[in-house]
Amino acid sequence: MINKLVDNMKKKNAPIVIGLDPMLRFIPDHIKDKAYRELGETLEGAAEAIWQFNKEIVDNTWDLIPAVKPQIAMYEQFGIEGMKAYKRTVDYCREKGLAVIGDIKRGDIGSTSEAYAVGHLGRVQVGNRTYAGFDEDFATVNPYFGTDGVKPFIDVCREEKKGLFILVKTSNPSSGEFQDRLVDGRPLYEIVGEKVAEWGETHMGKDYSYVGAVVGATYPEMGKVLRRLMPKACILVPGYGAQGGKGADLVHFFHEDGQGAIVNSSRGIIAAYQQEAYSAYGPAHFGEAARAAVEDMKKDITQALESR
Amino acid sequence: MINKLVDNMKKKNAPIVIGLDPMLRFIPDHIKDKAYRELGETLEGAAEAIWQFNKEIVDNTWDLIPAVKPQIAMYEQFGIEGMKAYKRTVDYCREKGLAVIGDIKRGDIGSTSEAYAVGHLGRVQVGNRTYAGFDEDFATVNPYFGTDGVKPFIDVCREEKKGLFILVKTSNPSSGEFQDRLVDGRPLYEIVGEKVAEWGETHMGKDYSYVGAVVGATYPEMGKVLRRLMPKACILVPGYGAQGGKGADLVHFFHEDGQGAIVNSSRGIIAAYQQEAYSAYGPAHFGEAARAAVEDMKKDITQALESR
Numbered sequence: 001m002i003n004k005l006v007d008n009m010k011k012k013n014a015p016i017v018i019g020l021d022p023m024l025r026f027i028p029d030h031i032k033d034k035a036y037r038e039l040g041e042t043l044e045g046a047a048e049a050i051w052q053f054n055k056e057i058v059d060n061t062w063d064l065i066p067a068v069k070p071q072i073a074m075y076e077q078f079g080i081e082g083m084k085a086y087k088r089t090v091d092y093c094r095e096k097g098l099a100v101i102g103d104i105k106r107g108d109i110g111s112t113s114e115a116y117a118v119g120h121l122g123r124v125q126v127g128n129r130t131y132a133g134f135d136e137d138f139a140t141v142n143p144y145f146g147t148d149g150v151k152p153f154i155d156v157c158r159e160e161k162k163g164l165f166i167l168v169k170t171s172n173p174s175s176g177e178f179q180d181r182l183v184d185g186r187p188l189y190e191i192v193g194e195k196v197a198e199w200g201e202t203h204m205g206k207d208y209s210y211v212g213a214v215v216g217a218t219y220p221e222m223g224k225v226l227r228r229l230m231p232k233a234c235i236l237v238p239g240y241g242a243q244g245g246k247g248a249d250l251v252h253f254f255h256e257d258g259q260g261a262i263v264n265s266s267r268g269i270i271a272a273y274q275q276e277a278y279s280a281y282g283p284a285h286f287g288e289a290a291r292a293a294v295e296d297m298k299k300d301i302t303q304a305l306e307s308r
Numbered sequence: 309m310i311n312k313l314v315d316n317m318k319k320k321n322a323p324i325v326i327g328l329d330p331m332l333r334f335i336p337d338h339i340k341d342k343a344y345r346e347l348g349e350t351l352e353g354a355a356e357a358i359w360q361f362n363k364e365i366v367d368n369t370w371d372l373i374p375a376v377k378p379q380i381a382m383y384e385q386f387g388i389e390g391m392k393a394y395k396r397t398v399d400y401c402r403e404k405g406l407a408v409i410g411d412i413k414r415g416d417i418g419s420t421s422e423a424y425a426v427g428h429l430g431r432v433q434v435g436n437r438t439y440a441g442f443d444e445d446f447a448t449v450n451p452y453f454g455t456d457g458v459k460p461f462i463d464v465c466r467e468e469k470k471g472l473f474i475l476v477k478t479s480n481p482s483s484g485e486f487q488d489r490l491v492d493g494r495p496l497y498e499i500v501g502e503k504v505a506e507w508g509e510t511h512m513g514k515d516y517s518y519v520g521a522v523v524g525a526t527y528p529e530m531g532k533v534l535r536r537l538m539p540k541a542c543i544l545v546p547g548y549g550a551q552g553g554k555g556a557d558l559v560h561f562f563h564e565d566g567q568g569a570i571v572n573s574s575r576g577i578i579a580a581y582q583q584e585a586y587s588a589y590g591p592a593h594f595g596e597a598a599r600a601a602v603e604d605m606k607k608d609i610t611q612a613l614e615s616r
Contacts, residue, residue, distance in 0.1 A: 021420075024434070043439050073421075073427070074420070076424060076428075078439075080441075084388055087387065105414070108381060109551075112382070119384045119387065126350060126386075127353075129350070145478050145482065146483055147482040170457075175453060183491060238417075
């Protein structure tokens with residue numbers, strides 16, 4: 001799967017992933033109104049609106065991008081019905097040939113991580129049969145538990161040829177509170193980054209490891225160091241756009257050959273029609289606005305990489 | 309809710325929480341066979357077996373204990389059907405008057421943590437209505453993102469009078485890999501513990517804060533230090549029993565008055581019938597075996613506290 005992702009990034013010339021984080025306030029009224037008319041202002045109605053919204057975003061952008069990253073929290077907040085919309089979104093995107101990065105940020109002690117890994121990336125045994133619960137291609141994982149909390153994810157990935165992105169340095173303002181604390185004179189995120197590189201050696205693809213890392217676009221200097229520390233890790237870079245990361249900041253996350261990173265934008269794409277720059281599309285054409293925003297993001301990153 | 313939990317621990321004289329982590333191998337064949345006969349060897353069948361198993365455990369133990377802690381991963385591995393069994397378990401336990409600690413270990417950047425908080429502890433807005441998605445009383449939270457990843461959980465808890473247990477020092481063997489690293493000469497878990505105490509001040513109950521901590525029974529010496537650093541935090545202590553923690557190790561997590569900690573046991577209780585000591589009950593009476601195991605655990609902890 002990591003080979004396919006890397007190939008698709010090259011083929012589409014787009015190291016871009018769309019964050020499918022459909023907060024209700026991003027969804028145009030005509031979609032919500034229709035869903036609520038059919039199913040009421042209920043969890044089912046919200047889930048239907050989310051699904052219709054996602055579908056239109058994907059239908060308008062899938063040929064430009066290699067991957068999507070649904071943020072499971074945005075679905076989980078609507079309970080079981082939301083989880084169904086998540087699953088439907090995952091399945092639809094995979095049908096479209098997109099790599100699906102489940103942004104689940106799970107992580108626990110070994111036996112529990114194993115259950116998460118099985119549920120999201122593997123197959124669970126029921127009697128003599130096995131079933132894939134959510135069936136994403138990649139999952140994000142929280143490293144706070146250390147190796148034995150991460151290893152079950154890697155084991156399942158090895159079996160399924162799937163991959164991970166481990167949180168190393170997150171994009172949020174207070175990420176430094178613990179992640180930047182100095183351990184023997186070096187920030188904790190470097191220690192975690194070294195572990196990611198070490199874990200990655202146990203499950204290598206062609207050019208990159210199946211074990212990638214998450215490093216926020218909002219911390220480009222740290223990205224530079226981490227790029228060196230984890231040469232074989234594909235870096236998933238959130239924080240572009242709405243959170244403040246710019247194209248020029250992103251070059252540090254890529255290798256000299258312009259590979260090795262995939263940049264996420266969520267509301268910058270899916271809610272493009274709500275921004276000044278794309279307002280001419282109007283809510284009725286939010287899908288086309290998203291497409292235009294993807295093309296602009298592609299340009300922004302390509303130019304930044306060319307002029308580095 | 310923290311007041312109710314603390315009161316119930318006193319009233320039932322049991323600082324004990326049962327971890328409802330129903331791996332299929334813990335569930336007696338007669339339960340599984342019946343569920344598979346009705347629904348096939350399917351995710352629905354597995355979910356039904358889990359629910360029937362949980363119900364019998366709860367029916368046999370609810371009067372002895374103040375709380376349960378379902379580990380969501382054990383349900384999530386069965387996809388949507390598993391999540392339904394989780395929700396059903398949460399609802400049933402709340403009906404029985406038990407405090408439900410959702411062991412979800414979520415945590416993300418601010419806006420995403422808010423969605424998790426709303427989905428598990430609060431109410432989500434859909435049009436003019438609001439709905440509780442999963443509706444646990446407490447949730448466990450991963451602190452790796454720092455304050456702005458935790459604050460949305462606290463904000464929702466303040467509104468709903470619900471509570472949190474933040475991971476400080478986890479019970480697994482490799483927890484020290486990052487958590488024990490020395491920052492200015494002090495282990496990271498102490499730095500996290502101090503933050504938990506600080507966060508806790510913003511949402512205080514009567515004697516304890518709504519913001520508690522998770523500290524593994526497997527690290528009693530660290531528990532002693534953390535008990536001092538977070539005087540107002542109720543400490544949720546996993547790792548008793550199957551993971552190796554013993555009654556005598558637990559005293560350090562409690563204040564001198566015998567309050568301030570709640571000890572989790574999962575397979576030690578729910579799969580008691582599979583252990584030598586309770587094998588006389590047999591699989592048919594697994595609920596009674598669980599009850600006996602709770603009573604023994606109560607005795608073990610009470611004796612340890614009395615002879616400290």
